[in-house]
Amino acid sequence: MQWAKGLGLGLGAAAFLGLGVIVGHFAIPKGADPPASQDLDLEVLDTVIGQLEAGGIQENLRELAREPHLASSPRDEALVQLLLQRWQDPASGLDEASASTYEVLLSFPSPEQPNLVTVVDPIGEILFFCNQSEKNLTGEQGGPDVVPPYAAYAPPGTSQGLLVYANQGTEEDFMELEAQGIKLNDTIALTRYGGVGRGAKAINAAKHGVVGVLVYTDPADINDGQSLPNETFPHSWRLPPSGVERGSYYEYFGDPLTPYLPATHSSFRLDPDSVSGFPPIPTQPIGFDSAQVLLCNLRGNMAPDTWQGALGCDYRLGPGFRPDGRFGEYSQVNVSVYNRRELRNSSNILGLIRGAVEPDRYVLYGNHRDSWVHGAVDPSSGTAVLLELSRVLGTLLKKGTWRPRRSILFASWGAEEFGLIGSTEFAEEFFRKLQERTVAYINVDIAVFANATLRAQGTPPVQSVIFSSAKQIPAPGPGGLTIYDNWIRYFNRSSSVYGLIPSLGTLGAGSDYAPFLHFLGISSMDIAYTYDRSKTSARIYPTYHTAFDTFGYVDKFVDPGFSSHRAVAQTAGSTLLRLSDSLILPLNVSDYSETLRGFLQAAQHGLGALLEQHGIGLGPLVSAVENFEKAAMALNQRMLALQEGSPDPLQVRMLNDQLMLLERTFLNPRAFPEERYYSHVLWAPRTGSVATFPGLANACSRAKDTAPGSAAWAEVRRQLSIVVAALEGATATLRPVADL
Numbered sequence: 001m002q003w004a005k006g007l008g009l010g011l012g013a014a015a016f017l018g019l020g021v022i023v024g025h026f027a028i029p030k031g032a033d034p035p036a037s038q039d040l041d042l043e044v045l046d047t048v049i050g051q052l053e054a055g056g057i058q059e060n061l062r063e064l065a066r067e068p069h070l071a072s073s074p075r076d077e078a079l080v081q082l083l084l085q086r087w088q089d090p091a092s093g094l095d096e097a098s099a100s101t102y103e104v105l106l107s108f109p110s111p112e113q114p115n116l117v118t119v120v121d122p123i124g125e126i127l128f129f130c131n132q133s134e135k136n137l138t139g140e141q142g143g144p145d146v147v148p149p150y151a152a153y154a155p156p157g158t159s160q161g162l163l164v165y166a167n168q169g170t171e172e173d174f175m176e177l178e179a180q181g182i183k184l185n186d187t188i189a190l191t192r193y194g195g196v197g198r199g200a201k202a203i204n205a206a207k208h209g210v211v212g213v214l215v216y217t218d219p220a221d222i223n224d225g226q227s228l229p230n231e232t233f234p235h236s237w238r239l240p241p242s243g244v245e246r247g248s249y250y251e252y253f254g255d256p257l258t259p260y261l262p263a264t265h266s267s268f269r270l271d272p273d274s275v276s277g278f279p280p281i282p283t284q285p286i287g288f289d290s291a292q293v294l295l296c297n298l299r300g301n302m303a304p305d306t307w308q309g310a311l312g313c314d315y316r317l318g319p320g321f322r323p324d325g326r327f328g329e330y331s332q333v334n335v336s337v338y339n340r341r342e343l344r345n346s347s348n349i350l351g352l353i354r355g356a357v358e359p360d361r362y363v364l365y366g367n368h369r370d371s372w373v374h375g376a377v378d379p380s381s382g383t384a385v386l387l388e389l390s391r392v393l394g395t396l397l398k399k400g401t402w403r404p405r406r407s408i409l410f411a412s413w414g415a416e417e418f419g420l421i422g423s424t425e426f427a428e429e430f431f432r433k434l435q436e437r438t439v440a441y442i443n444v445d446i447a448v449f450a451n452a453t454l455r456a457q458g459t460p461p462v463q464s465v466i467f468s469s470a471k472q473i474p475a476p477g478p479g480g481l482t483i484y485d486n487w488i489r490y491f492n493r494s495s496s497v498y499g500l501i502p503s504l505g506t507l508g509a510g511s512d513y514a515p516f517l518h519f520l521g522i523s524s525m526d527i528a529y530t531y532d533r534s535k536t537s538a539r540i541y542p543t544y545h546t547a548f549d550t551f552g553y554v555d556k557f558v559d560p561g562f563s564s565h566r567a568v569a570q571t572a573g574s575t576l577l578r579l580s581d582s583l584i585l586p587l588n589v590s591d592y593s594e595t596l597r598g599f600l601q602a603a604q605h606g607l608g609a610l611l612e613q614h615g616i617g618l619g620p621l622v623s624a625v626e627n628f629e630k631a632a633m634a635l636n637q638r639m640l641a642l643q644e645g646s647p648d649p650l651q652v653r654m655l656n657d658q659l660m661l662l663e664r665t666f667l668n669p670r671a672f673p674e675e676r677y678y679s680h681v682l683w684a685p686r687t688g689s690v691a692t693f694p695g696l697a698n699a700c701s702r703a704k705d706t707a708p709g710s711a712a713w714a715e716v717r718r719q720l721s722i723v724v725a726a727l728e729g730a731t732a733t734l735r736p737v738a739d740l
């Protein structure tokens with residue numbers, strides 16, 4: 001492995017700490033002091049948008065996706081050097097760049113002993129091998145750097161038993177099998193992707209006595225039902241029959257051995273055998289070619305209609321195979337897994353553009369670098385955009401015509417695919433500094449899933465800035481629409497404030513924004529181009545996490561001409577510039593009011609009667625929401641007043657801090673003791689079916705069948721108080737700073 005010269009462990013981490021030093025010594029560019037009133041320059045914005053080139057993104061992608069670059073592999077390390085060189089090159093225009101390295105627990109298949117899934121007859125003779133690698137269709141699916149399909153963090157072990165089909169492996173699916181009289185003990189469950197997270201399938205299965213799990217992608221869920229080799233890649237963008245989705249089966253995020261601590265060399269580490277959240281039983285993903293052979297030979301009851309798929313046969317439940325089928329009724333499935341967990345070094349790279357007026361305020365823009373195989377779409381499409389954006393901004397800096405008001409921090413995260421590891425370790429290491437100084441986090445991971453429309457997710461305060469960006473940029477394709485007008489055609493909602501607007505999605509934990517939003521409480525967003533949902537039912541782009549996600553796949557099928565990539569670069573770039581350069585932060589705190597109203601109304605309609613039966617009133621919540629609305633509106637008024645004339649710099653800074661800190665006020669680290677990192681009381685995972693405050697929804701769904709005085713009902717009251725306190729705290733933050 002090669003490491004950046006002089007950047008050993010610990011030292012690398014000091015690079016971001018070094019920012020403090022730089023900030024302290026901040027040298028004002030030659031010439032006059034930057035005026036404290038420096039504001040967004042629309043000409044600069046137009047220049048940046050104009051200079052972002054599709055061809056540049058295409059060439060970046062060709063290089064980034066040339067070789068597989070699994071986290072901590074030699075090619076991942078080579079990309080660390082490549083990105084560092086680009087950003088450290090004085091010609092790049094960036095002020096500083098460095099790598100920081102963590103020692104984290106990853107999981108790999110054994111290089112000596114391939115994982116094996118077989119069908120064996122009663123005397124132990126092997127009747128069938130599930131293919132262990134994808135077909136070498138374009139000459140890029142072979143070779144030592146292509147990691148064979150595996151379930152990361154699935155334990156080594158061997159299991160054998162009768163096969164059952166368990167649909168998506170949800171708790172309800174296993175209950176359905178038991179309801180049909182199937183004894184699950186000692187069986188192997190064949191499941192399909194979708195419905196629940198990867199790891200949850202194995203955890204649910206083990207609870208029901210299942211001893212091994214297989215996972216495949218059904219063509220009904222990804223290929224619009226198409227499964228013939230001549231209809232799939234390289235003949236179209238669809239997943240070929242041998243394609244296998246790899247992925248992390250770890251249930252949490254961050255380095256598994258160092259929760260809440262940065263994974264430095266000297267850090268305390270948990271005993272790997274005591275860590276929860278790993279799959280408890282051998283688990284292996286397989287292609288739908290192999291899955292078809294297994295599934296189409298099962299006997300037993302017909303699976304429910306919603307469990308049927310597109311493999312061209314009736315799906316039955318098992319257990320075991322048909323007596324008259326290919327394998328005979330006494331044959332079993334054997335799953336043998338030889339994965340190993342290993343401590344590995346994985347690096348983040350940070351690139352800095354120092355702010356001219358408020359260098360101690362950061363706008364973060366990041367994406368992960370590691371992939372499963374070549375990872376052209378995931379994540380290199382986003383990194384190709386990131387590099388093009390840093391090139392264009394660096395060029396302006398070099399020319400001396402522009403320096404942002406606030407600092408811009410570009411990040412290339414390591415080991416995201418294993419569980420958002422690099423970004424989470426960074427958030428842990430610089431927790432306080434980031435909370436105090438970060439204005440917003442922009443994530444562009446997969447930049448282009450497909451070429452129909454923009455898709456953005458984020459918290460309400462970033463809605464307005466994304467909209468402003470999207471209104472300014474022409475959408476690719478015919479029609480002459482803006483990105484905004486095109487977006488509204490595919491994803492829209494009727495807002496009580498604005499009428500019909502594009503709908504901004506909510507953020508879960510699918511990429512590196514998760515630690516920034518849920519753990520640090522930083523307003524965050526994720527921006528991409530995506531499908532026309534009326535034309536495909538695909539769960540995600542078809543070759544996701546397979547060896548077919550290559551440069552050629554993107555170049556030929558996903559975005560020929562790279563115009564959608566350019567559109568994402570322009571939208572994300574404009575958003576970045578507006579956040580870094582606007583005198584007053586373009587975060588509209590009032591846009592939280594609509595969300596809070598919606599949550600309140602859902603609670604009133606969906607839970608009000610139940611709560612009332614238990615003597616719990618929503619009055620305090622109603623007034624907390626009203627108080628928030630008033631404080632946010634009053635703040636908007638003060639902001640308008642401030643913008644007239646030449647605002648006092650300290651007044652501006654005070655107001656901006658209120659805007660920046662609003663998201664932080666929704667954190668309560670004690671709200672969800674069973675969760676890890678989730679502390680945002682509005683966006684934590686919601687399992688309860690009512691679309692309201694997640695803590696309240698979850699507590700109610702647990703309490704509803706318990707006795708009035710139960711601990712579950714006390715938890716409902718506690719969750720309600722947590723939300724009320726968070727909203728009142730938010731209101732206090734928005735009130736004039738001189739008021740109590």
Ligand SMILES: *[C@@H]1O[C@H](CO)[C@@H](O)[C@H](O)[C@H]1NC(C)=O
Pocket residue numbers: 136138139140141142143
């Ligand atoms: C995959 O195909 C390419 C080109 O045909 C060939 O060079 C390579 O050796 C093949 N790899 C494997 C493992 O079959």
Ligand SMILES: *[C@@H]1O[C@H](CO)[C@@H](O)[C@H](O)[C@H]1NC(C)=O
Pocket residue numbers: 116158159160334335336
């Ligand atoms: C599964 O098959 C392997 C050989 O491929 C064998 O060693 C192992 O004992 C089998 N597992 C079980 C649980 O029978």
Ligand SMILES: *[C@@H]1O[C@H](CO)[C@@H](O)[C@H](O)[C@H]1NC(C)=O
Pocket residue numbers: 183185209
């Ligand atoms: C299933 O196996 C578990 C442990 O192996 C055992 O406790 C349980 O009784 C078994 N259930 C049935 C129905 O055999």
Ligand SMILES: *[C@@H]1O[C@H](CO)[C@@H](O)[C@H](O)[C@H]1NC(C)=O
Pocket residue numbers: 228230231
């Ligand atoms: C693919 O092959 C099937 C028969 O195997 C045929 O019916 C179909 O038309 C073919 N599709 C294409 C796109 O050639």
Ligand SMILES: *[C@@H]1O[C@H](CO)[C@@H](O)[C@H](O)[C@H]1NC(C)=O
Pocket residue numbers: 130131135289290293
């Ligand atoms: C496994 O791969 C071999 C060689 O590529 C192929 O001949 C065979 O059909 C594949 N098996 C299945 C189940 O698709």
Ligand SMILES: *[C@@H]1O[C@H](CO)[C@@H](O)[C@H](O)[C@H]1NC(C)=O
Pocket residue numbers: 003008009103343344345
């Ligand atoms: C990580 O890199 C450091 C510095 O080169 C080295 O001392 C350490 O052993 C490496 N850790 C692992 C797990 O390879």
Ligand SMILES: *[C@@H]1O[C@H](CO)[C@@H](O)[C@H](O)[C@H]1NC(C)=O
Pocket residue numbers: 451452476477478557558560
């Ligand atoms: C998306 O790509 C397809 C295939 O290349 C093309 O036919 C279509 O016009 C593109 N759509 C847009 C909006 O660019």
Ligand SMILES: *[C@@H]1O[C@H](CO)[C@@H](O)[C@H](O)[C@H]1NC(C)=O
Pocket residue numbers: 488489490491492500
């Ligand atoms: C709103 O979105 C739906 C698809 O979700 C679309 O059918 C409809 O035409 C859109 N409305 C407008 C005005 O574009």
Ligand SMILES: *[C@@H]1O[C@H](CO)[C@@H](O)[C@H](O)[C@H]1NC(C)=O
Pocket residue numbers: 464497588589590591592593594636
């Ligand atoms: C902020 O949001 C409020 C309501 O959500 C809206 O009325 C107001 O116009 C917005 N302000 C700006 C500057 O967009």
Ligand SMILES: [Zn+2]
Pocket residue numbers: 368378379416445446511
């Ligand atoms: Zn990704």
